Amino acid sequence: MSLQIERRAEPSSLMRVAAPLIATLLTLVVSSIMFALIGHNPLDTLFAFFVAPLLSMNGLSEWLLKASPLILIACGLAIGFRANVWNIGAEGQLVVGAIAASGVGLFYPDPESPLLLPLMFLAGMAGGMAWAAVPAFLRARMNTNEILVTLMMTYIATLLLSLLVHGPWRDPDGFNYPQTALLPNAAMFSYFDATYRLNTSIFITVIAVVAMWFFTERSFFGYKMSVGGAAPLAARYAGFKESGSVWLGLLISGGVAGIAGMAEASGPLGQLSAQISPGYGFAAIIVAFIGRLNAFGIVLGGLLLSLLYLGGEAVQLSMGLPSAVTSIFQGMLLFFLLASDFLIFYRIGRPVAAQGGT
Amino acid sequence: MNPRLELRDISKRYPGVVANDQVSLSVMPGEIHAVLGENGAGKSTLMKIIYGAIGADEGEMVFDGTPIAAHGPAVSRALGIEMVYQHFALFESVSVVENIALCVSGPFDLAGLSVQVRDVSEKYGLPIDPHRLVHDLSVGERQRVEIVRCLLQDPKLLILDEPTSVLTPQAVAKLFETLRQLASEGCSLLYISHKLDEVQALCDTATVLRNGRVTGTAEPKKSTPTKLARMMVGADLPETHHGKAITSGKPKLSVKGLMTSADDQFGIGLKNISFDVFGGEIVGIAGVSGNGQAELVSCLSGETPTKTAHVITLDGADVGQMDAGHRRRLGLAFVPEERLGRGAVPPHHLSDNAMLTGHRLGMVKNGMINRGAANAYASDIMQKYNVKANGHEAVASSLSGGNLQKFIVGREIELAPHVLIVSQPTWGVDVGAAAFVRQALIDLSRSGAAVLVVSEELDELFEICDRLLVICQGEISPSVDRADTDVEEIGLLMTGLNTPSSVAPSGGISR
Numbered sequence: 098m099s100l101q102i103e104r105r106a107e108p109s110s111l112m113r114v115a116a117p118l119i120a121t122l123l124t125l126v127v128s129s130i131m132f133a134l135i136g137h138n139p140l141d142t143l144f145a146f147f148v149a150p151l152l153s154m155n156g157l158s159e160w161l162l163k164a165s166p167l168i169l170i171a172c173g174l175a176i177g178f179r180a181n182v183w184n185i186g187a188e189g190q191l192v193v194g195a196i197a198a199s200g201v202g203l204f205y206p207d208p209e210s211p212l213l214l215p216l217m218f219l220a221g222m223a224g225g226m227a228w229a230a231v232p233a234f235l236r237a238r239m240n241t242n243e244i245l246v247t248l249m250m251t252y253i254a255t256l257l258l259s260l261l262v263h264g265p266w267r268d269p270d271g272f273n274y275p276q277t278a279l280l281p282n283a284a285m286f287s288y289f290d291a292t293y294r295l296n297t298s299i300f301i302t303v304i305a306v307v308a309m310w311f312f313t314e315r316s317f318f319g320y321k322m323s324v325g326g327a328a329p330l331a332a333r334y335a336g337f338k339e340s341g342s343v344w345l346g347l348l349i350s351g352g353v354a355g356i357a358g359m360a361e362a363s364g365p366l367g368q369l370s371a372q373i374s375p376g377y378g379f380a381a382i383i384v385a386f387i388g389r390l391n392a393f394g395i396v397l398g399g400l401l402l403s404l405l406y407l408g409g410e411a412v413q414l415s416m417g418l419p420s421a422v423t424s425i426f427q428g429m430l431l432f433f434l435l436a437s438d439f440l441i442f443y444r445i446g447r448p449v450a451a452q453g454g455t
Numbered sequence: 456m457n458p459r460l461e462l463r464d465i466s467k468r469y470p471g472v473v474a475n476d477q478v479s480l481s482v483m484p485g486e487i488h489a490v491l492g493e494n495g496a497g498k499s500t501l502m503k504i505i506y507g508a509i510g511a512d513e514g515e516m517v518f519d520g521t522p523i524a525a526h527g528p529a530v531s532r533a534l535g536i537e538m539v540y541q542h543f544a545l546f547e548s549v550s551v552v553e554n555i556a557l558c559v560s561g562p563f564d565l566a567g568l569s570v571q572v573r574d575v576s577e578k579y580g581l582p583i584d585p586h587r588l589v590h591d592l593s594v595g596e597r598q599r600v601e602i603v604r605c606l607l608q609d610p611k612l613l614i615l616d617e618p619t620s621v622l623t624p625q626a627v628a629k630l631f632e633t634l635r636q637l638a639s640e641g642c643s644l645l646y647i648s649h650k651l652d653e654v655q656a657l658c659d660t661a662t663v664l665r666n667g668r669v670t671g672t673a674e675p676k677k678s679t680p681t682k683l684a685r686m687m688v689g690a691d692l693p694e695t696h697h698g699k700a701i702t703s704g705k706p707k708l709s710v711k712g713l714m715t716s717a718d719d720q721f722g723i724g725l726k727n728i729s730f731d732v733f734g735g736e737i738v739g740i741a742g743v744s745g746n747g748q749a750e751l752v753s754c755l756s757g758e759t760p761t762k763t764a765h766v767i768t769l770d771g772a773d774v775g776q777m778d779a780g781h782r783r784r785l786g787l788a789f790v791p792e793e794r795l796g797r798g799a800v801p802p803h804h805l806s807d808n809a810m811l812t813g814h815r816l817g818m819v820k821n822g823m824i825n826r827g828a829a830n831a832y833a834s835d836i837m838q839k840y841n842v843k844a845n846g847h848e849a850v851a852s853s854l855s856g857g858n859l860q861k862f863i864v865g866r867e868i869e870l871a872p873h874v875l876i877v878s879q880p881t882w883g884v885d886v887g888a889a890a891f892v893r894q895a896l897i898d899l900s901r902s903g904a905a906v907l908v909v910s911e912e913l914d915e916l917f918e919i920c921d922r923l924l925v926i927c928q929g930e931i932s933p934s935v936d937r938a939d940t941d942v943e944e945i946g947l948l949m950t951g952l953n954t955p956s957s958v959a960p961s962g963g964i965s966r
Binding site: 107108315316317318320323324327328330331333334335336337338 | 757779780789791793797798801802810812822823824849
């Protein structure tokens with residue numbers, strides 16, 4: 098018996114809903130086998146992974162805190178991805194945004210000024226945009242591959258950060274740790290509750306999600322960009338310029354990543370340190386695709402990935418699972434999720450032969 | 456005598472459509488049997504079922520008296536069923552004999568095979584040099600390769616899917632001789648077409664399909680085109696009506712000395728092309744595909760801006776260096792040959808696709824999309840041009856080729872352009888709708904617009920155009936009035952043999 102893959106005439110709306118459920122089910126089944134094989138009770142492990150982290154207020158706060166930059170950056174990236182503008186270097190733009198914002202926060206003459214936070218916001222955005230402008234210029238003018246340029250600029254950014262926090266910006270009272278002095282209070286987002294790290298920067302993410310939805314679904318520029326992404330020849334046919342999409346795609350995603358970097362410095366970290374981001378810029382690429390480049394899909398994707406991180410840490414602590422196992426689990430879920438998307442556009446069935454007399 | 460092939464109640468359903476509904480037909484040995492039908496009538500599906508490329512949901516196939524139990528392309532080959540597809544499946548960078556060797560079972564013996572190729576091609580009047588590279592061949596020659604490839608298998612049943620769509624009239628006549636010779640030797644032929652005159656000239660019997668169902672069988676030689684067309688369309692064919700062309704004093708579109716160099720080794724450079732199109736007239740560009748039409752059209756539309764601005768003027772303005780959007784603002788509209796991916800964005804809804812060029816008609820305010828206006832425009836086109844689709848929410852890739860073509864043609868005409876350029880206006884469009892599209896083009900021109908039609912279908916050009924130009928090897932012939940010429944003369948110009956101005960080398964049909 099052989100199976101055959103057939104393209105669907107219209108994308109299946111049933112599968113749009115069912116695909117994530119199928120993926121979750123497959124992950125649960127396969128991971129249960131894996132957990133059982135290494136001697137852990139699958140149910141307990143899954144509970145510790147997915148449910149336990151959300152049972153405490155602190156867990157919820159951490160969940161949203163981690164989801165926020167992922168969602169924020171993914172919104173920016175998705176705008177570019179829809180137009181085939183592949184910004185892989187949001188991590189670098191985040192770092193430069195954090196550097197620029199922290200620079201303002203540390204060296205602004207009046208550390209009490211209420212303008213400090215807005216200025217840092219602008220500096221973070223400008224920093225991220227500036228970092229993304231380089232690949233945008235190279236792609237639009239010289240047709241350089243932006244995947245390579247954005248990625249390589251990420252290494253430059255992290256090394257620049259390292260240089261600053263080990264060198265000129267290092268806190269003289271910081272016991273030689275590679276980090277700057279703490280930012281003044283006026284440079285910090287306020288907390289909802291002093292006990293938890295979640296802060297008001299999450300509203301930026303909320304606004305970004307709505308703005309992204311509006312841009313992609315309602316604005317003409319967003320429409321032009323999606324034409325360029327889905328059918329470049331049709332964009333040329335209609336006379337939509339590619340360079341506009343390249344600039345906008347990279348500047349928006351760079352600016353947004355820069356804001357995310359600023360929000361890290363002005364939020365949970367309170368200073369600039371060598372480890373400003375646990376890889377948000379890269380993880381946001383996954384979030385953008387899990388969310389199918391759609392604003393509300395990205396929110397779900399960001400929440401899921403954030404939970405995977407939290408759960409991964411939780412089972413390492415509470416059940417002593419090796420970190421490799423949590424990575425395998427995370428990879429498995431993402432793999433099944435993206436693979437089952439295939440079912441939206443294709444069906445798998447048995448080939449029908451011309452049978453006699455049926 | 457048993458029929459060579461008998462189909463009994465073949466049905467095939469796809470989500471949303473019944474492609475074949477209880478189709479029965481039978482072909483005798485040595486019979487040339489036409490399968491007639493509009494586009495989307497289910498002809499190609501039926502042929503693929505016969506060949507075994509796809510399976511039928513229901514029904515039975517009997518070959519030479521034996522039912523075929525489990526079908527597939529391999530079974531077809533064993534039985535002697537061969538198929539020449541409409542779009543050739545040849546590797547351009549290797550030679551003819553190497554292409555053929557890929558499809559022939561048995562040991563890999565190029566030398567022996569080229570002898571066979573030569574023999575078969577001489578026997579059937581299909582001259583072909585087995586050692587030439589495929590990319591050097593004209594379309595007609597490529598088709599010969601495909602046919603020779605089938606003939607080497609000693610077919611008992613040969614399926615030809617619209618084989619003449621890319622041939623000059625002379626090449627068509629030649630092909631028909633070959634096919635008659637084959638039939639006289641006992642090979643059965645299934646000939647798929649929507650061209651009534653060809654079917655009348657060639658075929659003994661015809662099965663007519665409409666909406667996946669057999670609507671009748673006929674003996675084309677004893678029938679009339681009107682009767683056959685009625686069976687195909689289900690109604691009498693609308694005729695196009697011409698008013699007299701009243702042309703504008705100044706050309707609306709003017710090309711002066713347009714030259715380009717070929718993009719790649721398979722491309723064609725344009726050589727000093729000049730012509731004018733006046734408002735109120737339709738000018739046709741005839742030619743065998745691959746002679747520079749694609750390059751010319753892309754220069755005219757603005758997708759490939761030219762090096763100097765003044766070689767193309769639109770309403771007197773030099774537009775050569777403007778992009779497509781800029782030219783559209785000046786009143787140009789354009790229907791490209793490729794519908795999916797160029798004329799329409801495949802995964803987008805029809806209303807989004809209406810916006811692709813229609814956005815200038817008040818669908819965008821302050822950078823924001825007015826969905827209502829886009830939906831209304833799409834629905835309006837669908838209704839006016841009889842586009843069969845699942846509402847304006849249907850994605851472009853779900854439409855049949857003909858329906859999408861009607862949508863794109865409608866979208867461009869409704870822009871009320873000063874100049875409309877159309878590539879293959881009715882390519883893949885059914886007979887009834889083709890007549891409608893042609894009438895719409897005539898009406899547009901009579902309202903004062905300049906219309907330029909690039910087509911490989913001579914009948915169509917003769918039906919709608921006021922003047923004709925012929926493109927061959929990147930050169931364009933002087934224009935001739937339709938009334939002063941005939942298919943024969945244009946056909947010769949297309950092959951580049953009879954142009955006083957051209958220096959086409961001898962060697963048959965040029966690419």
